[in-house]
Amino acid sequence: MKKILEITGLTGGYSPDRPVLHDVSFDVHANEIVGLIGLNGAGKSTTIKHVLGLMEPSMGTTKINGKTFQEEPEEYRGQLSYIPETPILYEELTLWEHLEMTAMAYGLEEQTFLTRVRPLLAEFNMENKIKWFPGHFSKGMRQKVMILCAFLVEPELYIVDEPFVGLDPLGIHSFLELMVSFKNNGAGILMSTHILATAERYCDRFIILHEGKIAMQGTLQELKGQMGNPDATLDDIYIHASRGKRP
Amino acid sequence: MMDFTKIWRVRKDQYFSLALRYFRLIGNSGFMLSLYILFVTGSFYYARILKQLPENFPALWLFIAVFAYLLTKSPVRTFLRKGDLVFLLPVESRMKEYFRHSIRYSMVVQSFIVVLVFVALGPLFSKYISGRGLEMLITIALLLAAKLWNIKTSWEEQRLPFHRNRRNYTLLRLVVNAVFLYLLFQMAYVFLIAVLAIMYVLSNFVFGYIKKVHGYKWEHLLEVENGMMMKLYRVANLFTDVPQLAQRVRPRTWLSSLSKVSYRHSHTFDGLYRKTFFRSNDYFGIYIRLILIGGLFLFWIPQGWWHTVLVLLFLHATGIQLLPLYKHHKGNVWFELYPVKHHWRFQAFQRWLRLLMLIQAFLYVAFLLAMGGTWTNGVVSGILAVIFVWLFSEYYTKKQLLRVR
Numbered sequence: 001m002k003k004i005l006e007i008t009g010l011t012g013g014y015s016p017d018r019p020v021l022h023d024v025s026f027d028v029h030a031n032e033i034v035g036l037i038g039l040n041g042a043g044k045s046t047t048i049k050h051v052l053g054l055m056e057p058s059m060g061t062t063k064i065n066g067k068t069f070q071e072e073p074e075e076y077r078g079q080l081s082y083i084p085e086t087p088i089l090y091e092e093l094t095l096w097e098h099l100e101m102t103a104m105a106y107g108l109e110e111q112t113f114l115t116r117v118r119p120l121l122a123e124f125n126m127e128n129k130i131k132w133f134p135g136h137f138s139k140g141m142r143q144k145v146m147i148l149c150a151f152l153v154e155p156e157l158y159i160v161d162e163p164f165v166g167l168d169p170l171g172i173h174s175f176l177e178l179m180v181s182f183k184n185n186g187a188g189i190l191m192s193t194h195i196l197a198t199a200e201r202y203c204d205r206f207i208i209l210h211e212g213k214i215a216m217q218g219t220l221q222e223l224k225g226q227m228g229n230p231d232a233t234l235d236d237i238y239i240h241a242s243r244g245k246r247p
Numbered sequence: 248m249m250d251f252t253k254i255w256r257v258r259k260d261q262y263f264s265l266a267l268r269y270f271r272l273i274g275n276s277g278f279m280l281s282l283y284i285l286f287v288t289g290s291f292y293y294a295r296i297l298k299q300l301p302e303n304f305p306a307l308w309l310f311i312a313v314f315a316y317l318l319t320k321s322p323v324r325t326f327l328r329k330g331d332l333v334f335l336l337p338v339e340s341r342m343k344e345y346f347r348h349s350i351r352y353s354m355v356v357q358s359f360i361v362v363l364v365f366v367a368l369g370p371l372f373s374k375y376i377s378g379r380g381l382e383m384l385i386t387i388a389l390l391l392a393a394k395l396w397n398i399k400t401s402w403e404e405q406r407l408p409f410h411r412n413r414r415n416y417t418l419l420r421l422v423v424n425a426v427f428l429y430l431l432f433q434m435a436y437v438f439l440i441a442v443l444a445i446m447y448v449l450s451n452f453v454f455g456y457i458k459k460v461h462g463y464k465w466e467h468l469l470e471v472e473n474g475m476m477m478k479l480y481r482v483a484n485l486f487t488d489v490p491q492l493a494q495r496v497r498p499r500t501w502l503s504s505l506s507k508v509s510y511r512h513s514h515t516f517d518g519l520y521r522k523t524f525f526r527s528n529d530y531f532g533i534y535i536r537l538i539l540i541g542g543l544f545l546f547w548i549p550q551g552w553w554h555t556v557l558v559l560l561f562l563h564a565t566g567i568q569l570l571p572l573y574k575h576h577k578g579n580v581w582f583e584l585y586p587v588k589h590h591w592r593f594q595a596f597q598r599w600l601r602l603l604m605l606i607q608a609f610l611y612v613a614f615l616l617a618m619g620g621t622w623t624n625g626v627v628s629g630i631l632a633v634i635f636v637w638l639f640s641e642y643y644t645k646k647q648l649l650r651v652r
Binding site for chain 2: 052054074075076078082091092097100101106107110113133135
């Protein structure tokens with residue numbers, strides 16, 4: 001299977017003396033959703049920042065399709081889209097202008113933009129809000145803007161940080177369905193979340209981070225095997241791993 | 248037991264020290280000197296204008312307009328903070344004590360402003376309305392009484408749940424104030440007593456009723472308080488970077504068509520800068536005001552090469568005032584994440600700044616010619632302006648904005 005994201009021996013953090021991540025290695029392949037889970041402060045967000053190229057590793061590399069950010073910054077960034085945990089919007093732009101600007105920034109053809117944007121707006125029930133400003137949006141709607149922008153680009157790699165908070169059930173449903181369809185079309189998705197029941201249903205593999213190290217990783221079957229309990233749920237495995245007991 | 252007096256005092260002190268810090272910065276920036284020069288020349292012209300004013304100058308209406316505005320606009324400085332929605336909401340019933348300090352504070356500050364304005368307009372008053380000392384004193388005293396009434400009633404007005412209600416009551420106050428002022432400046436004291444009686448009834452029964460049935464509108468009060476803080480921040484922001492300057496957005500949809508850019512990868516930031524200019528903070532307001540003030544100066548100052556200097560001066564002012572637009576979205580992670588060329592962002596800003604300055608230059612030259620200036624003067628001003636805009640956007644802007652990456 002094609003490796004889209006390849007993280008090797010990643011050590012890094014906010015200061016070189018006190019790294020948050022220690023020798024983290026994992027891949028995200030085409031056609032899979034990888035769940036990144038761990039306690040608060042386990043290093044999920046730091047991992048994501050390294051993948052986005054917002055932080056420089058003190059050791060190790062993150063590569064997208066074989067290239068690091070330092071080698072090809074624009075190409076690297078053009079292949080991923082990011083859904084942040086807290087929505088980041090331009091207060092001065094309407095919903096439509098956000099979408100248009102994102103499309104322009106990612107170099108989409110205008111025609112492609114126009115054909116993609118309508119069905120997406122309809123799917124997330126935002127068709128009648130295209131002239132609204134973020135000031136009038138609820139938390140969930142802001143989150144939807146982030147999702148719309150990310151899905152509009154249709155990149156190879158999605159980096160998704162806790163997407164469910166504030167989203168209404170219909171929105172969560174649409175989001176998950178679209179993720180699955182993008183995955184089936186060849187995208188790779190790295191999703192960090194605390195909603196384990198959903199993760200268990202939708203993720204093909206899991207990376208469980210604990211104190212900046214990978215505590216466990218693999219498919220649900222593999223994790224159950226490592227834990228030696230074939231009936232364990234992801235919750236059980238997570239709690240087991242996060243108490244620091246290596247199997 | 249919460250000590251509301253103490254909470255209020257601490258906040259007031261914090262506000263004072265913050266304001267003082269900003270004023271010190273402003274003072275150090277050479278602005279005080281310009282202000283001083285402005286004051287001296289201003290008072291010189293004021294005296295001259297006073298002498299030249301015709302006998303039938305409508306001073307009465309000017310006074311009514313100025314003081315009706317000052318009286319009707321009577322906001323209460325609450326010093327509320329965002330966290331209060333969580334932490335002070337439970338003790339709402341005892342907030343009266345806290346707000347009493349706010350009301351008293353607002354009364355003192357705004358009374359001072361009323362007196363100041365009255366003193367500034369004093370010469371006009373004694374020339375057109377009344378030169379007698381006693382009448383002046385009575386006028387000041389009654390103006391202050393009206394100010395206190397307005398603060399008290401406007402405070403109760405804030406309890407109303409909808410913007411429309413509040414606006415209606417503000418209009419009511421405006422009418423009462425206008426009538427009051429008309430009678431006051433006409434020295435019609437007998438009628439004035441009738442108006443005072445009406446005011447008494449209004450504040451006790453109409454506004455008193457509001458007080459009885461409506462609670463505090465916390466979110467609205469916070470918004471008002473924020474708006475007043477933003478005023479300080481916005482003034483200070485002209486001299487230094489103010490991180491707290493929250494972005495207030497005005498849609499101004501009628502200007503949206505002007506901010507459209509053609510759809511192109513390399514134009515990613517053009518639309519953003521244009522829309523931010525029109526909709527955010529006050530870039531657009533500053534731009535228009537500078538154009539108008541420049542126009543006024545061109546109108547006042549006699550023809551000659553001075554005009555060319557003025558045109559360049561005001562172009563420079565516009566350029567300087569619009570530089571913060573470049574960093575308006577500082578810290579926004581999308582700027583980092585977009586797969587775009589690094590210099591596109593600066594180019595987009597530069598293009599927009601240049602266009603705005605050229606429009607301003609064009610307006611000035613057209614204005615000069617329309618006022619009957621010579622063609623040579625107009626053409627020379629125009630050419631120099633274009634050269635200036637080019638130099639400013641190409642060199643100065645680059646130096647200022649790209650210094651630190």
